[in-house]
Amino acid sequence: MGFGRAAGSVATLHEARTARDVERVVADARAAGGRVLARGLGRAYGDAAQCAGGELVDCTPMARLLELDSEHGVVRAEGGCSIASLLRTCVPRGWFVPVTPGTRHVTLGGAVAADVHGKNHHRDGSFGGHVVALEVVGASGTARVGPGLDPERYWATVGGMGLTGVVTEVTVKLRRIATSRLAVTTERAPDLDACMARLTELDAGHGYTVAWVDGLASGGRLGRSVITAGDHAALDDLPAGMRADALAYDPRTPLSVPVAPPVSLVGRGTLRAFNEAWYRKAPRRRVGEIQSIAQFFHPLDAVRDWNRLYGPRGFTQYQLVVPFSGADVVRRTLELLQRAHVLPALCVLKSFGSASAAPMSFPMPGWTLAADLPLGSPALAGVLDEIDGVVAGAGGRVYLAKDGRLRPELLSTMYPRVAEWRAVCERHDPEQLFVSDLWRRVAAVA
Amino acid sequence: MNDATGMPQRVVVLGGGSEIARALVVRLAAHRLRAVVLAGRDDASLEAAARELEALGVPQVERTRFEANDVADHEALVHRVLERIGSVDLLLVAAGSLGTAELDALTPEVVAQLVGTNFTGPAAATAAFARAMRDQGSGRIVVLSSVAGVRVRRSNFVYGAAKAGLDGFCQGLADALEGTGVQVTIVRPGFVRTRMTAGLAAAPLAVGADDVADAIVRGLERGADVVWVPAVFQVLLAFARHLPRALWRRIPS
Ligand SMILES: Cc1cc2nc3c(=O)[nH]c(=O)nc-3n(C[C@H](O)[C@H](O)[C@H](O)COP(=O)(O)OP(=O)(O)OC[C@H]3O[C@@H](n4cnc5c(N)ncnc54)[C@H](O)[C@@H]3O)c2cc1C
Ligand SMILES: NC(=O)c1ccc[n+]([C@@H]2O[C@H](COP(=O)([O-])OP(=O)(O)OC[C@H]3O[C@@H](n4cnc5c(N)ncnc54)[C@H](OP(=O)(O)O)[C@@H]3O)[C@@H](O)[C@H]2O)c1
Numbered sequence: 001m002g003f004g005r006a007a008g009s010v011a012t013l014h015e016a017r018t019a020r021d022v023e024r025v026v027a028d029a030r031a032a033g034g035r036v037l038a039r040g041l042g043r044a045y046g047d048a049a050q051c052a053g054g055e056l057v058d059c060t061p062m063a064r065l066l067e068l069d070s071e072h073g074v075v076r077a078e079g080g081c082s083i084a085s086l087l088r089t090c091v092p093r094g095w096f097v098p099v100t101p102g103t104r105h106v107t108l109g110g111a112v113a114a115d116v117h118g119k120n121h122h123r124d125g126s127f128g129g130h131v132v133a134l135e136v137v138g139a140s141g142t143a144r145v146g147p148g149l150d151p152e153r154y155w156a157t158v159g160g161m162g163l164t165g166v167v168t169e170v171t172v173k174l175r176r177i178a179t180s181r182l183a184v185t186t187e188r189a190p191d192l193d194a195c196m197a198r199l200t201e202l203d204a205g206h207g208y209t210v211a212w213v214d215g216l217a218s219g220g221r222l223g224r225s226v227i228t229a230g231d232h233a234a235l236d237d238l239p240a241g242m243r244a245d246a247l248a249y250d251p252r253t254p255l256s257v258p259v260a261p262p263v264s265l266v267g268r269g270t271l272r273a274f275n276e277a278w279y280r281k282a283p284r285r286r287v288g289e290i291q292s293i294a295q296f297f298h299p300l301d302a303v304r305d306w307n308r309l310y311g312p313r314g315f316t317q318y319q320l321v322v323p324f325s326g327a328d329v330v331r332r333t334l335e336l337l338q339r340a341h342v343l344p345a346l347c348v349l350k351s352f353g354s355a356s357a358a359p360m361s362f363p364m365p366g367w368t369l370a371a372d373l374p375l376g377s378p379a380l381a382g383v384l385d386e387i388d389g390v391v392a393g394a395g396g397r398v399y400l401a402k403d404g405r406l407r408p409e410l411l412s413t414m415y416p417r418v419a420e421w422r423a424v425c426e427r428h429d430p431e432q433l434f435v436s437d438l439w440r441r442v443a444a445v446a
Numbered sequence: 447m448n449d450a451t452g453m454p455q456r457v458v459v460l461g462g463g464s465e466i467a468r469a470l471v472v473r474l475a476a477h478r479l480r481a482v483v484l485a486g487r488d489d490a491s492l493e494a495a496a497r498e499l500e501a502l503g504v505p506q507v508e509r510t511r512f513e514a515n516d517v518a519d520h521e522a523l524v525h526r527v528l529e530r531i532g533s534v535d536l537l538l539v540a541a542g543s544l545g546t547a548e549l550d551a552l553t554p555e556v557v558a559q560l561v562g563t564n565f566t567g568p569a570a571a572t573a574a575f576a577r578a579m580r581d582q583g584s585g586r587i588v589v590l591s592s593v594a595g596v597r598v599r600r601s602n603f604v605y606g607a608a609k610a611g612l613d614g615f616c617q618g619l620a621d622a623l624e625g626t627g628v629q630v631t632i633v634r635p636g637f638v639r640t641r642m643t644a645g646l647a648a649a650p651l652a653v654g655a656d657d658v659a660d661a662i663v664r665g666l667e668r669g670a671d672v673v674w675v676p677a678v679f680q681v682l683l684a685f686a687r688h689l690p691r692a693l694w695r696r697i698p699s
Contacts, residue, residue, distance in 0.1 A: 009584035404450025446532020
């Protein structure tokens with residue numbers, strides 16, 4: 001199942017240690033007339049990394065780092081290599097990944113397939129913009145692709161959610177860092193307008209920005225939030241005691257949720273108390289705080305298996321993006337969720353910069369809002385359908401890596417280049433060997 | 447596929463003319479329904495149900511024959527269904543008939559026929575679909591059981607006994623399917639005002655087909671294993687199950 005622990009399905013799992021293993025699984029599936037799909041660390045929330053009744057290629061054993069050019073900052077690694085393991089190697093050498101999502105436990109293959117974005121999207125764009133080359137095992141053989149090497153197939157793979165084949169190797173450009181710390185500005189914003197205005201100002205001066213929005217605050221306090229903006233700290237920014245070991249990197253995972261409790265522990269009361277405390281504890285404005293990479297980029301990774309807190313029914317994440325002209329969709333969304341008594345547990349707001357060349361990439365210039373929502377509420381399906389309509393009407397879209405329930409009718413409205421992208425997929429895979437539950441659902445195919 | 451909120455795209459109904467089934471499928475059509483096969487024996491009721499779904503804009507509405515007692519056809523039925531809609535996200539087992547509980551009318555043939563309609567046939571067909579769905583690696587089976595099977599009553603004891611059999615079968619099937627991606631939901635309504643109960647005096651806590659359908663939709667959203675309609679039956683039947691026979695007999699029904 002996906003990270004949201006809902007709508008699971010069963011497939012035959014094949015551990016792939018090498019690209020040859022992948023080629024074998026793909027060839028066997030092809031001979032048997034079956035289906036195949038790559039799976040990484042399963043951090044997609046919905047059914048993107050599921051292939052019911054088919055063959056799932058578990059890429060995580062294929063996790064070697066193949067080449068690190070410490071001079072130019074280019075790394076070549078296998079598709080199942082995680083951002084976590086890349087950071088362990090690269091950070092002490094003064095290099096950082098060009099883009100990291102909110103968890104470091106994703107594979108490079110998964111980062112390419114979802115064309116992931118991070119807190120630096122307003123400046124640096126999404127993951128696919130930093131890749132030099134990929135090796136992809138497709139239905140009809142293995143190919144090397146890149147922005148300058150069969151760009152059509154390359155851009156179909158970026159954001160292509162695994163449907164062009166299995167990414168077995170990724171070469172990506174890194175970013176130079178002087179220290180493993182970030183200099184962070186934290187601010188409170190009393191409402192949504194203030195939040196958006198400050199995010200826009202902070203975007204101009206900082207490499208990384210994001211706002212945590214209290215999804216339960218309503219009325220005049222709707223959209224009250226805590227904004228953080230950060231930049232890789234220079235050596236001088238560090239207190240003297242830290243400078244000797246300026247590139248130290250030691251993320252830990254001290255806490256864990258050992259089993260899924262029989263009921264969800266995420267309820268209105270606990271959330272309200274938590275959100276209130278978080279907002280109150282944040283300073284009105286604090287500048288220059290030094291944080292570690294793990295603290296700043298991957299706070300949720302501090303609790304292992306936190307997704308179990310939602311109990312047996314699981315949860316979904318709704319992430320939308322709307323062009324800047326549709327900024328009020330963010331407000332509408334929060335209001336609609338609140339009116340339906342759906343608890344938007346954790347909401348994150350950020351502005352995106354330029355879109356990628358990939359036809360299925362999610363980000364576009366505009367506002368993106370992500371909300372974790374517990375499943376099981378009777379109003380949820382209806383209100384999300386309603387929000388979809390509002391988002392599509394404003395020219396926006398939802399993020400397929402998080403989706404578990406989008407109406408098929410809206411796919412081509414939200415992703416107007418889907419037909420063009422499918423044509424590329426099918427040219428390389430006429431039998432449609434590569435299929436996911438996500439694709440069967442959003443394309444409404446059996 | 448079933449989506450994260452539990453809503454299916456491809457549905458098969460055994461007993462396609464059932465009023466409870468109709469109420470449910472109409473609701474599913476408002477969510478994600480793309481294709482449905484109505485399987486049943488009475489052309490007129492299937493036809494009416496199919497027309498309504500077409501009018502609601504369901505892109506693919508199919509009909510096929512299903513006779514609970516013709517178990518020799520059940521494997522072929524699964525193939526007919528897969529040929530037409532490719533895969534099954536939700537199987538709804540709604541065939542059933544109340545029959546009689548008059549001792550004099552209960553000839554061996556009548557008993558066998560009633561048990562066949564309410565237990566043997568639905569169980570046989572469900573097992574055949576369960577195999578196909580297990581191979582799919584996903585899906586959900588919703589079976590209409592009844593409170594009548596939880597504690598069998600004199601007034602409909604053949605039906606009740608057969609439902610008890612079907613209910614037990616489905617509990618075991620649910621366990622057998624653990625880890626296959628296929629989930630079973632057992633629905634236990636009380637008295638539902640439909641064709642099946644037409645002419646009978648409504649029992650206490652009677653509900654309509656719409657109430658049952660709403661409860662099933664909620665059950666799909668929650669991922670429930672058992673759905674009681676109305677919900678209080680869960681508690682009431684826990685008592686009823688342990689009531690001494692002498693007392694139970696005296697409760698009018
Ligand atoms: C706590 C949390 C925070 C997150 N924050 C962000 C965020 O800030 N920004 C963001 O963009 N995303 C975010 N995500 C989503 C996550 O980054 C993506 O879903 C990512 O694709 C997960 O990678 P994975 O290795 O776990 O892939 P999986 O979840 O296993 O698979 C995801 C998709 O990638 C495909 N895939 C996986 N490996 C390969 C491969 N080797 N070759 C081809 N296709 C492959 C799969 O087929 C599937 O379609 C977050 C997720 C979590 C759980
Ligand atoms: N109504 C209640 O009070 C109540 C309470 C609890 C449980 N249930 C259960 O709910 C389900 C649906 O009932 P309903 O209330 O919707 O009644 P319904 O409208 O009469 O539906 C029953 C369906 O079963 C079909 N059927 C009967 N015998 C069959 C056979 N031998 N082979 C194939 N199909 C057969 C009927 O088809 P035909 O049109 O061909 O006869 C009809 O479509 C049944 O399983 C019933 O036992 C009902």
